[in-house]
Structure formats: structure tokens, C-alpha cells
Amino acid sequence: MAEPGAPESARREANRPVAATDEMIGRLIGGRYRLVRRLGSGGMGTVYLCEHAALSRRYALKVLHADRASDPEVVERFRQEARAAAAIDQENVVDVLDYGEDPSGELFYVMEALDGRTLAQVMREDGPLQVERALALFEQVCRALGAAHGRGVIHRDVKPDNVLVERLEDGSERAKLIDFGISHVPGNDRLTRDGEIIGTPEYMSPEQASGGEVDALTDVYAAGVLAYELLTGTLPLLGTTAVATLVAHQTQVPEAPSARRPGIPAEVDRLVLRMLAKKPADRFPSMRALAAEVMRLRVTSFSQAGGRDGGWGGGGWDDERGGTGSGGTISLSALPPVGQAFAPMPAPSSPTLPHQRLRPVLPRVALAGVAVVLILAAVIAVTLLRPGAEGKASAGPAVAPAATLTSPLTATPTPTATPTATPTAPPTATPTATPTATTSATTSAAPSLPATEPPAPPVARPAPRAAPPAEPRPAAGDVKDPYATPADPLKPDPFR
Numbered sequence: 001m002a003e004p005g006a007p008e009s010a011r012r013e014a015n016r017p018v019a020a021t022d023e024m025i026g027r028l029i030g031g032r033y034r035l036v037r038r039l040g041s042g043g044m045g046t047v048y049l050c051e052h053a054a055l056s057r058r059y060a061l062k063v064l065h066a067d068r069a070s071d072p073e074v075v076e077r078f079r080q081e082a083r084a085a086a087a088i089d090q091e092n093v094v095d096v097l098d099y100g101e102d103p104s105g106e107l108f109y110v111m112e113a114l115d116g117r118t119l120a121q122v123m124r125e126d127g128p129l130q131v132e133r134a135l136a137l138f139e140q141v142c143r144a145l146g147a148a149h150g151r152g153v154i155h156r157d158v159k160p161d162n163v164l165v166e167r168l169e170d171g172s173e174r175a176k177l178i179d180f181g182i183s184h185v186p187g188n189d190r191l192t193r194d195g196e197i198i199g200t201p202e203y204m205s206p207e208q209a210s211g212g213e214v215d216a217l218t219d220v221y222a223a224g225v226l227a228y229e230l231l232t233g234t235l236p237l238l239g240t241t242a243v244a245t246l247v248a249h250q251t252q253v254p255e256a257p258s259a260r261r262p263g264i265p266a267e268v269d270r271l272v273l274r275m276l277a278k279k280p281a282d283r284f285p286s287m288r289a290l291a292a293e294v295m296r297l298r299v300t301s302f303s304q305a306g307g308r309d310g311g312w313g314g315g316g317w318d319d320e321r322g323g324t325g326s327g328g329t330i331s332l333s334a335l336p337p338v339g340q341a342f343a344p345m346p347a348p349s350s351p352t353l354p355h356q357r358l359r360p361v362l363p364r365v366a367l368a369g370v371a372v373v374l375i376l377a378a379v380i381a382v383t384l385l386r387p388g389a390e391g392k393a394s395a396g397p398a399v400a401p402a403a404t405l406t407s408p409l410t411a412t413p414t415p416t417a418t419p420t421a422t423p424t425a426p427p428t429a430t431p432t433a434t435p436t437a438t439t440s441a442t443t444s445a446a447p448s449l450p451a452t453e454p455p456a457p458p459v460a461r462p463a464p465r466a467a468p469p470a471e472p473r474p475a476a477g478d479v480k481d482p483y484a485t486p487a488d489p490l491k492p493d494p495f496r
Contacts, residue, residue, distance in 0.1 A: 024046075024048065024063065025037060025048075028053065029050070029061060029106065029108055030098075030100045030101075030102055030108065031053075031103075032052055032053045032054060033050040033051070033052060033053070033059065033108075033110065034050060034051050034053055035049075035061065036048065036049045036050060036051055036058070037049050042179060042181065043181065044065065044068065044074065044181045045062045045063050045065055045078065045108075046062070046063055046065065047061070047062045048061050048062075048063065049113060050110070058113045059097065059110045059111065059112065059113050060110070060113045061109075061110050061111075062108060062109055063106050063107070063108045064078045064106065064107040064108070069105065075107065077182065078107055078109075078181070079099070079107075080180075080183070080185050081109075081179070081180045081181045081183065082096050082099045082109035083099075083185070084148075084151075084153045084183050085111075087151050087153070088144075088148050088151050089147075090143070090147035090148075091174070092140045092141070092147070092174070092175055092176060093147060093148065093177050094111050094112060094114070094164070094176050094178045095111065095112045096110070096111050097110045097111065097112065098110035114164050114166050114176055115166055115167075116164050116165050116166030116176075118160060118163060118164055118165070119137070119160035119161075119163040119164075119175075119226075119230070122160075122165055123160060123229070123230070123233060127233060128230070128231060128232055128233035128261060129230050129231070131231065131263075131264060131265070131268060132298070133173075134227070134230040134231050135268075135294055135297060135298050136173070136298065137163075137165065137173060137175045138223075138230060138294060139291055139294040139295055139298065140175040141158070141163055141177060141226065142223060142288075142290050142291035142294060143287075143288075143291050144175070144176075144177040145158065145177065145219050145223065145287045146286065146287040148180075149216045149219070149287055149288075152185070152186040153183050153184070153185055153186075154184040154215065154216060154219060155177070155180060155183050156182050156183055156184055156198060156199050156214060156218065156222075157179065157181070157182050157199050157200060157203070157222075158177075158219055158222035158223055158225075158226055159200050159202070159203045159222070160226060160230075161179075162177065162178050162179040163175055163176070163177055163178070182199065184214060197211050197246075199222075201243075201245040201249075202225065202238065203222045203225045203226065204221075204222070204246065204249060205217075205218045205221035205249065205280075206221075206249050206250040206278050207280065209246040209247075209250055210246075210250060215280075216286060216287060217280040217283050218280075219287060220275055220280075220283045220286075220287060220290060221276060221277075221280075221283065223287070223290070224236075224272055224273075224275025224276040225276070227272050227275065228254070228272050231261060231268070231272070232260040232261045233261075234260060236254035236255075237249055237252055237254055250278070254273070254276055256269040256272075256273060257269055257272055265297075267301060268297065271293060271294070271297065
């Protein structure tokens with residue numbers, strides 16, 4: 001028995017005899033689909049769970065009612081329903097796989113088998129949905145209708161009975177739009193007569209209720225009625241009869257959803273009331289624009305609420321709101337700290353003090369200075385020992401290189417640098433020059449040491465050695481060139 005106030009199609013279906021449909025159980029339809037059990041019935045046909053005889057895979061099969069198979073228009077609508085659903089190919093639209101006629105005369109088409117409940121059953125069993133859950137399912141319905149409109153298909157019968165909700169393996173919910181029986185498909189205008197009223201009165205737009213032209217905005221209005229019912233559990237406009245309901249949709253303005261259910265955000269009120277605008281131009285321009293607005297509300301409004309409630313547990317998202325978490329957007333502030341997802345970083349090493357950084361550098365600088373001085377001393381020694389440089393060596397300017405040699409050595413903290421480099425001076429240098437230069441270089445270089453270094457101990461200077469006796473210089477005529485060779489008397493001078 002149908003409930004009071006139910007649509008006329010539902011009352012006719014409730015009065016339809018069930019015995020005839022039960023006789024279909026076990027039959028093989030189309031030579032390959034065996035009917036397992038009855039799933040439900042609509043205005044045009046009955047849906048069964050079937051199993052493919054060869055593949056042992058289960059599907060849903062819809063059979064046209066035998067008492068309506070004699071009407072050519074009904075037969076054409078049944079065929080159009082299968083073609084319309086098969087042409088859309090979107091994840092939120094039921095997938096139609098096959099169409100045929102049984103040898104006994106029954107028309108049927110095969111769909112994917114969906115394990116779930118209709119939105120009407122969900123509301124009867126769960127009551128009005130929480131706002132987050134309602135918007136998550138409603139957004140999927142909008143996307144399904146947007147895909148249908150992209151193919152030129154106008155559903156014209158959007159209601160909770162035609163939306164199936166299935167639960168996926170990850171616990172989320174997915175909405176599926178079904179029953180395109182009275183949809184408007186391009187090229188089949190002859191099935192829609194001017195002035196004819198087709199649809200469910202409780203969900204019909206004002207232009208549809210008056211028999212006017214329908215388009216995508218007609219589905220936008222019906223979707224608004226669906227959203228209103230999901231949020232409040234009641235219809236926005238309802239008369240005592242079907243005609244009174246049609247008149248109410250044309251003349252009355254519904255109250256805001258929050259007036260019937262406190263706590264609904266004002267933005268959601270504005271969203272629903274805009275869909276229910278009497279003039280099509282005042283509604284959302286398209287179903288895709290509506291889906292985008294619903295997604296924006298979910299992201300901006302309820303993701304922040306999820307972050308405040310903790311989001312990830314402790315009676316947060318699912319427990320306090322009664323939702324399933326399907327489609328719920330969780331803010332980034334609700335994510336667990338990054339440190340919990342990665343191994344802790346190793347502790348940093350102890351800081352290095354400035355004097356600890358300078359200590360390894362000073363020996364390298366000293367060694368480099370010693371190397372430079374040794375190279376300079378070797379160059380000077382070679383220059384002095386070259387023939388013809390004896391006069392320059394006796395003049396005594398070799399004292400300056402000795403001072404240059406010892407000056408960088410005494411700047412190092414190593415006290416043995418000065419006596420090591422002292423013997424490199426040429427023997428012709430005066431013996432008093434080296435100790436004096438060493439003393440002055442040490443005194444001037446001492447302040448350059450770091451403040452943290454203790455002062456270097458005094459260096460014991462060796463006693464000056466006696467100068468070797470000067471050798472008598474030969475006369476200018478007695479000096480013989482060691483590289484000169486006697487001329488060959490047998491060969492004449494070629495340059496003479």
C-alpha cells in the first residue's frame with residue numbers, strides 16, 4: 001500500500017499485482033540472463049538481479065511491464081531510456097550494457113548490478129542527512145546531471161527514488177543516477193507533446209508543471225527540491241492533491257531550509273533557494289556551475305569545521321556529525337605532524353668555536369710561507385753563485401733576504417721555525433744580521449696570534465758563529481774563464 005501523499009506513479013506501482021512478477025524468478029531471459037530475485041519496480045518495468053549463464057557474473061536486468069508492451073510510445077520510451085544511459089558514460093550514471101527482446105516478447109535491458117539503497121530508503125532509515133554528507137552526495141548527482149546535459153539528455157524526473165547510493169570498499173559513498181525512462185533525448189521530440197505534463201509533481205519546475213518547454217534548468221529546479229529534502233527531510237512545497245502541488249510550485253515561495261532545521265548554514269540556504277527560483281534565469285546557469293558551487297561550499301565551510309574538531313579521530317569527523325566521511329574535505333591543519341611520519345632527524349653536532357676553526361688553518365699558512373721563502377732563498381742563492389756575481393755578494397745586501405726568511409717563520413706557534421731557516425742565508429752575509437732580524441720579526445709578529453693562544457716560550461738563539469777568514473781575491477788578469485777553450489789553430493776564424 002502506498003503512503004498518503006505519494007506520487008501517482010508510486011501508487012499505481014503499489015497496486016500492481018506481485019504474483020505475476022514472482023513467476024519471472026528462475027527464467028532465462030534473452031537466452032543468457034537467468035533471473036535470481038526481484039529488486040524493485042517502476043512505472044515502466046521491473047528490475048531483477050540476474051546472472052549471466054555463461055560468465056556466472058551478476059547484473060541488473062529491467063523488463064518492460066507486459067501490460068504496457070502493447071503501447072508503441074511506451075516501447076519507444078523504454079528503448080530511449082537504455083540508449084540515453086548508455087550514451088552518457090559517467091561514473092555517477094548507471095552503466096547500461098545490453099538491450100534485447102526475449103523470444104517470448106519481453107523487452108529488457110541489462111545494467112551494472114549496484115549493491116546499495118536509494119536516497120529515499122536512506123532518508124527513511126537514517127533520517128535527514130547531516131549537511132556535509134548531504135552535500136557530498138548531492139554534488140555527485142549534480143555531476144551526473146551535468147554529464148547528461150552535455151549529451152543533450154534532460155532527465156526530467158530527478159528525485160530520491162532515482163538516485164542509488166552504494167558503499168565502496170574504502171567506506172565512502174557513491175551516488176548513481178538511474179531511470180532515464182521519461183528523459184528528453186535530442187531527436188525524439190515526438191515523444192514530448194506540447195502541453196503534456198510528464199514527471200513527478202513534487203519535483204516539477206513551474207515551467208514543467210504548466211506544460212511549458214523544458215531544458216537543463218528544469219533539472220536544476222528538481223535538484224533543488226532534492227537538496228531541500230536531503231537537508232530537512234521534508235518537501236519544500238506540497239499540496240493536498242497532485243494538482244495543488246503543481247500550483248504551489250508555480251505560485252508559492254518556499255521557506256529557507258534552516259527554518260525547518262536549525263543549524264543549516266546561511267550559504268546553504270542561499271544555494272537551495274536559488275535553485276528553487278521561479279524564473280529559470282534566476283537559477284544557476286548550468287548544472288556544472290551548480291556542482292562547482294556545492295564543491296566550494298564543502299571546501300570553504302566544512303573543511304574548516306573538520307579542522308576545528310580534530311578531523312582525524314577522537315570523536316571527530318564521523319562520530320560527531322553522523323556522516324560516513326564520504327566526500328568530506330579535511331583541512332590541512334587536521335593532518336598529523338610531519339615528525340610522526342618520518343624518522344627523527346639526528347641531533348646536530350656540538351658547535352665549533354671560532355678559535356677551534358682557526359687552529360687548523362694557521363699551520364697551513366705557516367707551511368705555505370716557509371715554502372715561498374725557501375723558493376725565494378734558492379733563487380737568490382743561484383743568482384749569487386752565478387759567475388760575475390761575486391762582486392754583488394761582497395756588498396752585503398744579503399741581510400734583507402735573511403730577515404725576510406725569518407719573519408714569517410716566527411709568526412707560527414712552532415718555536416723551531418727560526419733556527420731551521422737561518423742556515424739558508426749565503427755565507428757572505430754578515431753574522432749579526434740574522435739574530436737582529438729574527439728578534440724584530442718575532443716581536444712584531446707576536447700580537448697577530450689569537451687571543452685564546454698562550455704566548456709562545458722564548459726561543460733560545462744560538463751564539464753567533466765566527467765569520468770564516470776572507471780568501472784573497474785574485475787579480476783581474478788572473479781570473480780564467482772555466483768555460484773558455486783554446487782556439488783551434490787549424491781552422492781559421494770564419495768571422496774574421
